[in-house]
Structure formats: C-alpha cells, structure tokens
Amino acid sequence: MEIRIGLVGAGWMGKTHIKAFINAFINFGPKYGKPVFETVSDVSAEAAKNVCKQLGFSKWTTDWKEVVQDERVHIVDIATPNAFHYEVAKAALENGKHVYCEKPLSLSAEQSIELAKMAKQKGVVNYVGYNNVMNPANAYIKDLVQSGKLGQIIGFFGIYSQDSLLDPNLPITWRHINKYSGSGALGDLGSHILSVSQFILGNIESVIALPKTVIKQRPVSPGSLELADVENDDLITILAKYENGAVGTILASRVAPGRKNYLTYEIQGTEGTVYYSLERMNEVKVYFTSDNSADRGFRTVFLGPEHKGYSAFYPAAGIAIGYNDMKVLEAHELLSAVSKGTPYICDFEFGAKIDQTVSAILESAAKQNWINVRNKGGVTI
Amino acid sequence: MEIRIGLVGAGWMGKTHIKAFINAFINFGPKYGKPVFETVSDVSAEAAKNVCKQLGFSKWTTDWKEVVQDERVHIVDIATPNAFHYEVAKAALENGKHVYCEKPLSLSAEQSIELAKMAKQKGVVNYVGYNNVMNPANAYIKDLVQSGKLGQIIGFFGIYSQDSLLDPNLPITWRHINKYSGSGALGDLGSHILSVSQFILGNIESVIALPKTVIKQRPVSPGSLELADVENDDLITILAKYENGAVGTILASRVAPGRKNYLTYEIQGTEGTVYYSLERMNEVKVYFTSDNSADRGFRTVFLGPEHKGYSAFYPAAGIAIGYNDMKVLEAHELLSAVSKGTPYICDFEFGAKIDQTVSAILESAAKQNWINVRNKGGVTI
Amino acid sequence: MEIRIGLVGAGWMGKTHIKAFINAFINFGPKYGKPVFETVSDVSAEAAKNVCKQLGFSKWTTDWKEVVQDERVHIVDIATPNAFHYEVAKAALENGKHVYCEKPLSLSAEQSIELAKMAKQKGVVNYVGYNNVMNPANAYIKDLVQSGKLGQIIGFFGIYSQDSLLDPNLPITWRHINKYSGSGALGDLGSHILSVSQFILGNIESVIALPKTVIKQRPVSPGSLELADVENDDLITILAKYENGAVGTILASRVAPGRKNYLTYEIQGTEGTVYYSLERMNEVKVYFTSDNSADRGFRTVFLGPEHKGYSAFYPAAGIAIGYNDMKVLEAHELLSAVSKGTPYICDFEFGAKIDQTVSAILESAAKQNWINVRNKGGVTI
Amino acid sequence: MEIRIGLVGAGWMGKTHIKAFINAFINFGPKYGKPVFETVSDVSAEAAKNVCKQLGFSKWTTDWKEVVQDERVHIVDIATPNAFHYEVAKAALENGKHVYCEKPLSLSAEQSIELAKMAKQKGVVNYVGYNNVMNPANAYIKDLVQSGKLGQIIGFFGIYSQDSLLDPNLPITWRHINKYSGSGALGDLGSHILSVSQFILGNIESVIALPKTVIKQRPVSPGSLELADVENDDLITILAKYENGAVGTILASRVAPGRKNYLTYEIQGTEGTVYYSLERMNEVKVYFTSDNSADRGFRTVFLGPEHKGYSAFYPAAGIAIGYNDMKVLEAHELLSAVSKGTPYICDFEFGAKIDQTVSAILESAAKQNWINVRNKGGVTI
Ligand SMILES: NC(=O)C1=CN([C@@H]2O[C@H](COP(=O)(O)OP(=O)(O)OC[C@H]3O[C@@H](n4cnc5c(N)ncnc54)[C@H](O)[C@@H]3O)[C@@H](O)[C@H]2O)C=CC1
Ligand SMILES: NC(=O)C1=CN([C@@H]2O[C@H](COP(=O)(O)OP(=O)(O)OC[C@H]3O[C@@H](n4cnc5c(N)ncnc54)[C@H](O)[C@@H]3O)[C@@H](O)[C@H]2O)C=CC1
Ligand SMILES: NC(=O)C1=CN([C@@H]2O[C@H](COP(=O)(O)OP(=O)(O)OC[C@H]3O[C@@H](n4cnc5c(N)ncnc54)[C@H](O)[C@@H]3O)[C@@H](O)[C@H]2O)C=CC1
Numbered sequence A, B, C, D: 001m002e003i004r005i006g007l008v009g010a011g012w013m014g015k016t017h018i019k020a021f022i023n024a025f026i027n028f029g030p031k032y033g034k035p036v037f038e039t040v041s042d043v044s045a046e047a048a049k050n051v052c053k054q055l056g057f058s059k060w061t062t063d064w065k066e067v068v069q070d071e072r073v074h075i076v077d078i079a080t081p082n083a084f085h086y087e088v089a090k091a092a093l094e095n096g097k098h099v100y101c102e103k104p105l106s107l108s109a110e111q112s113i114e115l116a117k118m119a120k121q122k123g124v125v126n127y128v129g130y131n132n133v134m135n136p137a138n139a140y141i142k143d144l145v146q147s148g149k150l151g152q153i154i155g156f157f158g159i160y161s162q163d164s165l166l167d168p169n170l171p172i173t174w175r176h177i178n179k180y181s182g183s184g185a186l187g188d189l190g191s192h193i194l195s196v197s198q199f200i201l202g203n204i205e206s207v208i209a210l211p212k213t214v215i216k217q218r219p220v221s222p223g224s225l226e227l228a229d230v231e232n233d234d235l236i237t238i239l240a241k242y243e244n245g246a247v248g249t250i251l252a253s254r255v256a257p258g259r260k261n262y263l264t265y266e267i268q269g270t271e272g273t274v275y276y277s278l279e280r281m282n283e284v285k286v287y288f289t290s291d292n293s294a295d296r297g298f299r300t301v302f303l304g305p306e307h308k309g310y311s312a313f314y315p316a317a318g319i320a321i322g323y324n325d326m327k328v329l330e331a332h333e334l335l336s337a338v339s340k341g342t343p344y345i346c347d348f349e350f351g352a353k354i355d356q357t358v359s360a361i362l363e364s365a366a367k368q369n370w371i372n373v374r375n376k377g378g379v380t381i
C-alpha cells in the first residue's frame, strides 16, 4: 500500500516534513504503507521544482488548489506561512483529505475551532505540527505527572526564548505583521510551550499577559533606510491559572540574547519537580522528595529505551536524538493514524485549544486584565 | 576606637550578624574601630545568655528596651522576627542610635516609610539586611548593566524558591500568620529577589500577582492532630513593569521541591544576558552579542579579585566564598558607614521601597489587577 | 547516476549506514548520484531479508562473497563484527570496490596496514567509520587548535566511558573474546577517542597503559550458571606523549556507572582550553585567555551554521543534531568522494594509525612499560 | 581555659589559620578553650607586625625560634613556604609543642617520616593542613565509599588544575625551584588530590608519571629580561594502582587555562559513581545503579545538615559554605584534639604517606617506569 502525500509550502518545514516521512518509514516500516510524494506546490516555482527533484515528488505546481483537489493525494501537508493554513486546510477537508498542518493551526481561535469541527465531522486524520510533545522526554514527563510520582501539581514555569530576531538590522517579515502571523513571539514560540503545557497539565483557565515590542521598527528590506512598524510582541510574559488548580508563568521571546532554542519548563508537584530544556533535549532533570535526604538531588536522566519513542532510534541510553527526530515521531503518528486508525494527541481540536489560549492572552494584554480561556472564539466541541 | 553593638534577637540571624562583625574586623581591620559586643537581648533568657557567653557580650537581658536605651551602645542590631522590627527600630532611632535591621524593614510600607523618614531626620546610619546585594556577583552584574555592556535592558526574570516548608507535617509558625509576617513566601523570599532587582534595575512601576497557598492547614505543634490555617502565600507569581521600561517575572516559593536556596535571576538587554544563582554563588553566566558568532556562548565567570568585595577573602579567582561572607561584607559596609561616613545601598529608604513593592503585589493579588507601586503607603522622600 | 551499495552485516550499524546514505542524499542531493541499495548479506538470513525489505535492497544473501563480487556494486559497506572486517575488506579491494568499513579497521595494526596499502594501490575510496570526527563540534575544535587560537597545545585529556557492560549478569559475547574483538573497552570505545585525538592533534609518539578487568567471568548465556572468562579490559587508563610535544591521559571503560555515551575530551593550549562531551554533542565549551579578565570564563557555544556540517541540518543555531547525523555526514563524505573525488579524513591509513596506537597500548599494558607507537605492526606508507 | 597559639609565617595561609581559629571558636565554642594568639613571627617584620595588630596577637618577632621556645605557647602553627616546615616543626616537637603544619609536611618522604615518628613519640597533637578532606562533601563521599553504597571500588580519577602560573611573564618564585618546593604542580596541587584520594580509598601501591614543564624559563623579577630556569613540573599526569585493587589517573597542573580551583574527582564502584569539584564545593554528584532505570541519573546533591560538618554553619541545605570554612573545620579538629584528645585524620603520618606517594611519582617520572610507593623514604610506622 502507498500513502500519497501532497505538500503545500516547500520551505524549511515543508522539506523537514518530507524527510520525516522518509525516516519514519525507514525506522518503523514496513508497519504501514510507504509514503509516496505526489505533488508539491509553492508560490515560488523554483522552490517547488527543487523540492520535487530533491525529495522525489512526481510533479510540482504553483497552485495549491491542484494539491487539495488531486484525487491521488491521501494527505495534504500544509507548511506555508501561518496566514494560509486556514484556507488550504479548509479546502483540503472539503475534498475529504487527511490534513497535516503546521502550527499554529490558523490565525484565530474562531478559524481553528471551525477547522477542528469540520475535521471531526469529515472523519479524517487531522494533525497539527506541535512536535515538541513528541520528544520522548515529554512523554516521560507526562508519565511522571499523570502517575502521581510528583504528587499534586502546583506549578508550571515555561519559557521559549530565542535570539533569532534580536538584530535590529534584520528586515521586517510576515512574522512582524499581524494579518500574516496573528501575533509575534507568542504565536510563533509561545504556542509551542503552551502545547507541552496543555499536553501535560490540561487546559488553562485564565491568563494575564504583559507584552513588549523591543525593536519597534525594522528596515523594509535588508540594508534599507526605510523603516516599517513591527506590529506585535518581541517578548511576552504571562501568568496562568490551570483548570487543575496549578499556577504558572510563561515567557516567550524572540529577542533573548544567547538563548538559541531555549524551550524550557519546570513542573513542581508536592512530591517532586521535573525540568526540561530543548537545548539539551536528551536529558530530563527530576527530583523526588521520597529519596533519602542525604542523597537527594535533581537527577539528570538521559533518554533511553525506557522512554516512549526513543528505541525507534537507538538500542541504548544516552545516544543523542536530534530535533528532526521529533518530526520523525510526528510523521510516524500520522502514518499510523492514516493506515491503522491509531489515536494521537495533536489533532485540530488540540490545536484549537492552544489558539484559544493565545486568543485569551492577546485579549488580556490589550485589556491589562485577567481573561478566561474557555470558549474564546467559540465552543470547541 | 570601639564600635559598641547591642543585639535584639539572639536567634540564627542574630548570631550570624555578630560573627559577621567579627569577621569584618579581622578581614578589613584595623580600618575602623573594633566592634565590641555590649548587650544582647532576647525574649528567651537562655538564648540571650548563650549568645552572651559564646560571642563575648558584656551582658544580656530579656528586655530589648535596655538595649535601645543603653548609653554605651552605638549600633542597635535587630534580628527578631519581622513583627518586632518596627517597634524596636523606632525606639532605637528615638534614642539616636545607628540601626541595623534585618529584612524586611517592617510589616508594611507605611511603617517602613515612617522609619526611613525618621532615620534620615536623625542623621544616623540605617541599614536593612538585604545581604544578597553584597555578593561580589551582584556588584559585577550591576556594573554590567550600568556600564551599558548589556545594551538597553529588556527584562528581569527572578526566582527565589526553597522547599523548606514543603513538608505538610511541619507545624504552623509566625511565618504563616500575617500579623507576625506580613505575607508568606513573598515577604520572606520574594523581598530578597526584589532587593537585587531594585538594586540593579531601579524601581518597579506596577505589578500583578497570583499567589497560591498549597498547604492550607498545618498542625498547631509537631505531631498534633489539631490544625491551624495558613494565612498566606506558599508561592507567588508576579508580572512587573519597571520604571526604566523593562518587563519582568518574579516567582517566590517556599514549597518548590528540590530548590534549596534557589535565588536566581536573568537580566536580558539588547546586547547581552546575564544569569546568576545563589546555589552557585561563586559564578555568573554572561553572554555578549558582540562576541564573534562562531565562538559565542554564555561564559561561566568565576568570581575573582576583579569583582568588588571578593579580594577581602582571597587573592585568586575561583576560591569559593560562602553565604556568610555576604553578611561579612554587609557588616563591613555598616562599620565603614559608622566610623567613616561612607555611603551604602541598603538604607531604610531602600528597604521601604521594597516594602512598597511588596504592598502593591499584595494588593494586586487581592484585587486581581495591575497596581501601581509608587507612593504605596505614602511618599518615601 | 546511481551509486550502488552492497552491505555486509545487517545489524544495528548496517542499518544505520543505509539510513545515513538515504539522509545524505535527501539533505545534500542532488549533488551526487543517488545511493541505490543493491545487495545485503548477513549470516542470519532473517536479518538480511528484513533489511532488504525495510530499506529497499534489490536482493539479499547469506554469502558475503556475492556482495564483493557483484558487478553492479560500487561500494562494499562492511558492518560485521570486527573479526570479519579484514577478510571482507580485502576481498572487496581485490574486486576493485570502494570500501566503507566500520571501526576498528581490523583486529591488528598489521592487518590494517596491509589493507591501507592495498587500498592506496587500488586507488579506490576507502573509509573507516570513525563518525565522531564528523560532528561539527569536532571540526570546530580542530579549527580552534589549528588556527592557533588556543596557543601551543599542552595536553589532551580524553575519556570514552559507558556502563553498557556493567551488569555482571550480561552473558559473554564476542566483545569479551580477543580473537573476535582484539581488545575490550580499548578497541571498542578507546579507538573512538583516539580517532578524535589523532584527527585533531596528530599522531601519538608513545604510551603506557594500565588495564583492568572488573567482571572476570560471565554466564555463557543469559541466566546460565556456567561461566566463561572475560579475556580483555573492562577499563583501561593510558598516558600518552604526542609527536607535537603535548601530553595526555586517555580512559576507556565499559563499566562506568552512570556514564552512557561519555566520550569527552579537553584540550589545553597556552592560550585557551576547549571541552566537549558526546552526551551533550550540540555544545562546545571554550575558554580564551585573551578575554577581558573580569568577564572571562568557559563559553558554552551551541553548534550553529558557522560550524562545518551543521547547516546541512538546520538554518539557525541551537537546534539539536543527533548521533545519527554524524553518520549522515560520514555517508556524505563517502558519496562525495566516490562521485567527485573529494578528499576525506577517515581513510584506511587513518584507521591503521589508530590500530598502531591500540597495538602499542596493548603491548605497554602487557610489558608495564612505555612503548613507541611509530611503526607498530609495520610502516604505514 | 586558653589554647595559646604561636604562628610562624604571617602570609596568606598564616592569616587564614588565625581567622579559622577565631571562627572555630565562635561557631563551636565554648566546647573547648578559647584560642589566644600569643606570638607571631615572620622574616618580614612588617608582615609580623601587621598580623599582630590586625588579628590580636600579644607580640611579634622576626625569629621563629622565639615562637617554638615560648613557654606560653601550646600550639606552634607553621605557615611558611614549604622548605621551612621541617626545621620549624622539628624544633617545635623538640620543645614538646602541639604542631599544626601547612601542607606538604616537608620537602621529602624521609623528612616527613622522621617528623611523623617524632610526633608520635612525643605524644603531641600533630596536624597537616590538607583542608580538602574537611569539606562535608568529602566526608559524605567517604561514607558512600565505605558503606558499600557504590559497591566495590573500581577507579579514582582526580584532577587539581589551576591557571595561576599560566602567564609566562610572571617571574620565577620559590615554587619553581626544587630546593624550596620539592616539586612543581605535583607537590603544590597534586598533593591535595592525593590527600582526598588516600583519605577515601587508602594507600596507593604503585605509580607512573609523565611531567611537563610548559614555561621553561621565567623572568627573575617582574618585567626583567633576565630569565631563570623553571626546575619542575607545570603539569603532571599519573597512573596509579591502589592497594585495594582500584586503578586511577591523577592530573595536576598550574597552567590549565580557565581552571581556577579545579580540584575534581570521580570515584567509580560496581554499584555507583560519585563526582566532586571544588569549584562547586557545595554539591556532590552521585549515581546509584539501584535506582529504577527509567528515572536513573546523576543526582546533584547540595550539602546540608545531614553531611558531617555542615551544620556548624547553617541550619538548612543549599546555603553555600566557602573555602575558608574548610579551614574552620580543620581548626576545630585541632582545637578538639588539643583540648579533648579527639581523633583526627590529617596527622603527620597521613602527611608522610602523601609525601611517600609524591616521592614515588617523582622517581617514576625520572625513570619512566612504574615505582612502588610503600616504604619510599623509609617505613612510616
Ligand atoms: N513545528 C515547528 O517547530 C516549526 C513550525 N514552523 C511552521 O511552519 C510553517 C512554515 O514555516 P517555514 O518553513 O519556516 O517558512 P519558510 O518561509 O521557510 O517556508 C514557507 C514556504 O511557503 C511558501 N508559500 C507561501 N505562501 C504560499 C502559498 N499560498 N501556497 C504555497 N506555498 C506558499 C513560501 O514560498 C515558502 O517556500 C509556519 O506555519 C511555521 O509556523 C516553522 C518552523 C518550526
Ligand atoms: N537576610 C537574610 O537572608 C535572612 C534574614 N532573616 C531575618 O532575620 C530575622 C530573624 O530570623 P531568624 O534569626 O531566622 O529567626 P529565629 O527564630 O532563629 O530568631 C529570632 C529570635 O528573636 C527572639 N525574639 C522574638 N521576639 C523578640 C523580642 N520581642 N525581643 C527580643 N527577641 C525576640 C526569639 O526568641 C529568637 O531567639 C527575621 O526578620 C528574618 O526575616 C532570617 C534569615 C535569613
Ligand atoms: N561507529 C560506531 O560508533 C559504532 C561502530 N560499530 C561497529 O559496527 C560493527 C557492527 O556492530 P553492530 O552493528 O553493533 O553489531 P550487530 O551484532 O548489531 O550486527 C552485526 C551483524 O553482522 C552479522 N554478521 C556476523 N558475521 C557476519 C559475516 N561473516 N558476514 C555477514 N554478516 C555477519 C550479524 O549476524 C549481525 O547481524 C562493529 O565492527 C562495531 O565495532 C558498532 C556500533 C557503533
């Protein structure tokens, strides 16, 4: 059997997806049908053509509609900038396709809820690319939390900081304009930390946020003296109350000097604490109050075969997986779901719930007040 | 010359102060008068008597009034529980004494402002024991910030977490009762992180906070089945806007598993980031955007003679100072101020400004709203 | 164009090689011919059959001779246990094939020198799988050393420790029997640390070693009460003099509790120090004496596009590569060499020089004396 | 009761000793007699006079003989450069004094054995200042080893590196001339790592060493163009076999860029590993194979009241002690021994055994051969 894939958006993430499908198959196959690359589309003909050749697609196009309408395509894979996710996903669903969409699902809670409902109704596989939940580290941490090993959960303290947009000479892009991006560091980076937070602790009840735009204007193009306004948050700090009674702080920044891929979080319970950083994605620090007090301290646990997902890559502990391997595990979830109907986490509803939190955060920042998350943009189910 | 000291409160901190005076003199002396220990008072006669004998006081008493009225005493040193600071400090000032008071200065912004004004008017040395600002690491960090080496400051992210009160079997103490403590983790631990924050970045403009009481009742005494209510925050999370435009998050907790003395903070500027943790108080991590990009990363700088205060202890870098050494540097500030009129940071006004922030934080938690710090409890100067 | 590969040994490393070829092509292609998988052989028919199906070989066999004689095969890829490398490599060379052989090249310096000479004479591409030299971190470190940024090199301090064979209940395997393995931790793990050492610092002049067999006997099979002798080193400590005047210590252990993949090394020069650990393979710690002394400390440099090889995977710094990615870069070296004649490091001569060092180390351990490395087992060129 | 102390050598260590006595008394007193500072001598009158005044001695002199002959003196405290330890200690013993001598005990195993025997015969307290064994961390580690929690001990891997003498412009000192120092980095730094090694694991059986002098000549005085030869090791690497069957590597360097006070060691047993670094002297890393494998990793244990010696300083874990506090605990050992006859570790015999190891190491370096330690320089007891 073949699982035929059509790709919309042949940039970094588009290529990463296709490589992930290939590696999922060579690591897990032949458990399921072989992924076959049918059509790739990009507004840039060159991008589409190159990916077609390099990654073995059958054909390419500059019109994404050809992809969603292609009868041969089983999965429509969306890796365009955020603003196009909604339209493409909707059309793909209308054509009865399985849909694999990069995060965030759309630009608003409303759109995302609409897509989630539509996907449920169509009965297709619907997946949002929040790959951080796929790290075996996160599965391990979720298990620590849910098994009660950390006691009752008190707090979640999460950060996603980078310094990718610190340089004020970098020109304005779609990421700085709300109609294309929805928000700044919040949607781009904060949504990732929300994804692991909501994956592990469940929904957030209410939020209040304080955003800051550090670089208020940027050149319209590299080297230009003409400046355009940055419309959204370079960094944002958030307080959160969880439905389960925990409290939390969340920080997202694209202008944090020295922080490269600093998605970190600490979860404290009454019987232990766990800490993780994506910059050292092969280890988890965990503390148990039940350890003998003279010998008690944070343990640095290296990932190993005991942690879900790891043994797809290596037979022994401490051999580093990489960032792309999270995408491989994501592709594996998707191929399993399509070929065998197995359940998975990051469906459109999960994505919509993150967008509800994002929406409440933006409102709280605007109103300088606590805002409830539930039913932002509509009822999810 | 002699500098004669009278101590009120002969507990852990009281003893620590006296040891600090002794060490200040043997490290810095004979730059100034020799500290001489005149009278020690404690409500517990045994405590007073023991300290008198062990640390070489001339006499002891159970009545603190004798200390503040003692003509021979130059400095009244207050190390009682928080609730008594105000009364003792006020009486000491009325008697024209120099006053060295443990943190927090009092239970409210009002009281602290009153004391600050009174001290200024009396023209005596007035000092609050926020020792963390004395670590050479903090002096170094302040210098990084003020010299502009980190560029324009964007954010401050501070934590003071401990797990000292995590065990629910620990009985209720004055720390859990507001009339004795003013607040919970906030006043006890949070005030320390506020002290370094305000020392380095200046005043906070407004705050919003979310507190949580994790252990809602505690035994009235060890092993008792009778329970009493915990009145204040076991942990508190705070968003802050600084007067200089920076934003921040602050977290204080006395129930954070595995965190022992986890006073940490990160300051981000447009040209660099600096990070510090009291658990590793001999090192500072600093990142400069100006470093050559291939070789750029957080530097782990060990304290050394270049950092203000360090060379009082050691002639070469990387030889660990300890927590008590911050108190030694504090005692040195005080002895210098008394004998030579040298300026110092942690005066009552500085202490009062921290209490203003604490007061605004408590109000923001109660009202669930942003609260301005300025003029909380009155005008400072 | 196609580059057709025949694989001998379909175990963990054999599969890893094939996946690496696939990923090299999808990351770097179409810079060179597409790797095509012709024949796979294994003494286990099941292993051969499974790999044939999963990874897309044209056919499988249990007779490795069919692979080396197959006219369609361009590259013979050898991933059998060590004892078979020599025979298979020799036959492949005799048939004029390019040869990609896992480390160590053979069981002795003599055999390896013979293969190195034969490969040179045949003019084929000849490659030994010392993948650790391919980490962008190692390329960066080599550059630090060779550019003189660390001054004159003083010392190399290397370790490769694991606890994989710590459990005394694990049964005896070929790794414990010298006729199959040549040596214990030394050849298996120590050879890797020698590979980076010799890659960066050049050849070792003389050595003295102290080995230790910690678990002297093991069950002949899992759970068996019958025990067989372990013939070789569980751990070995070594002093080394380098030809360039540096000194060094080297430690290899397969019984080091808590060490999972602990290949670490520190290189000290008169103007700086650099440190690396495979357990955190995305970062390098480097210290420059030229930094301003108040701000000086080890820098934690995350790998990024400035470091050779990294940008094949990611466009920005701090996104983790994994262990397999070193094999991808290795496969890329090989495919480039075959299709474009580009030069590469780990040829058979490089492998033979490592085996010369191993041979001298074994002799020094037996004789308890310093032993010269040069010309062990014969002259290389 | 008073314990009267006479000091010979009023440099850094001399002052540190006196401060340590003062702090031992204020921390532990009044468990024993009060230390009283009788006479201080130094070849520099100014040094002696200053210390006399600053630290409260009764009198000073430039003639050390006055100290050892002073009837009022109970303890002779020797903190001169190494070359004078022997003569002063011998004279002090002849006068029936308790002797507290800085490390190393003397310049040779012979002299040290002579002193050890004489001290035993005189029945006085005799103490060598190997303060690193006093860190509560080392007591904890010794307990881990001796209780069998780490299983059978396999290896010890120790380092003491600094970069204090890296700068080639620093002039020649007594440390570079063997008749004053005995050896280079070995005696100065290596002896410290030997002290903890022998304290925890017992005696070393045999050694082989490779020394290196990196900076072969130094200015005779700051800025001078005249150069003098450095006679001893800037760095030395050592292999060791312990009497208990363990193996080890030891490294000492005074020219290791970035290493400030890098006394580190790792001890591996069949059931666990422990690691310590003086640069982070408040924490110990420990790994137990018995931990549940999914949650297993090195634990970072902060020192606390459970660890012997710590509670003299603080009532709760994670509050940093400093380097000087090891000297305080050392002074406490000494005062206890003098006033109450309590046993202690670092007697002259212990010091002599370290000097035997140093002697064997030097011989092994000269002869390039393994050398037995036992009976180097004579039989100890
Ligand atoms: N899961 C994760 O960790 C990450 C997710 N992403 C997400 O992936 C998406 C793409 O990001 P990148 O690949 O980094 O951007 P990119 O800019 O490298 O690629 C986007 C591509 O889409 C093409 N494109 C734009 N409009 C299109 C349209 N209407 N139809 C077809 N193609 C169109 C562009 O020409 C470009 O080639 C974003 O939604 C982003 O949020 C990106 C990076 C990491
Ligand atoms: N700067 C810092 O890092 C720290 C500051 N502190 C501060 O030091 C103060 C004392 O704390 P601890 O020494 O830990 O408490 P403690 O409980 O060990 O000592 C307090 C002593 O005061 C005595 N006392 C109570 N009421 C008194 C009165 N009216 N007159 C005279 N004596 C009285 C008690 O009998 C007790 O001996 C507090 O304000 C606390 O916030 C405490 C620990 C650390
Ligand atoms: N570069 C690196 O970091 C690593 C290198 N290796 C090297 O890879 C080689 C293989 O190791 P693994 O894959 O771990 O072992 P493995 O035991 O997983 O696989 C070896 C395979 O070779 C097969 N085989 C044995 N004799 C054969 C013969 N005469 N002809 C054909 N097939 C034969 C076995 O049936 C088995 O399937 C070794 O030389 C090892 O040193 C292994 C792991 C890591």
Ligand SMILES: NC(=O)C1=CN([C@@H]2O[C@H](COP(=O)(O)OP(=O)(O)OC[C@H]3O[C@@H](n4cnc5c(N)ncnc54)[C@H](O)[C@@H]3O)[C@@H](O)[C@H]2O)C=CC1
Binding pocket: D008, D009, D010, D011, D012, D013, D014, D041, D042, D043, D044, D047, D064, D079, D080, D081, D082, D084, D102, D103, D104, D129, D130, D131
């Ligand atoms: N335990 C440890 O970690 C350390 C131990 N030491 C040891 O302490 C000793 C002293 O070292 P430092 O204080 O660093 O040296 P230093 O040079 O600061 O002090 C030595 C003092 O001895 C005086 N002196 C020299 N010859 C004398 C004599 N014949 N009689 C009286 N005074 C004499 C000198 O004038 C000088 O004031 C050395 O043996 C050294 O190995 C030093 C530093 C650390």
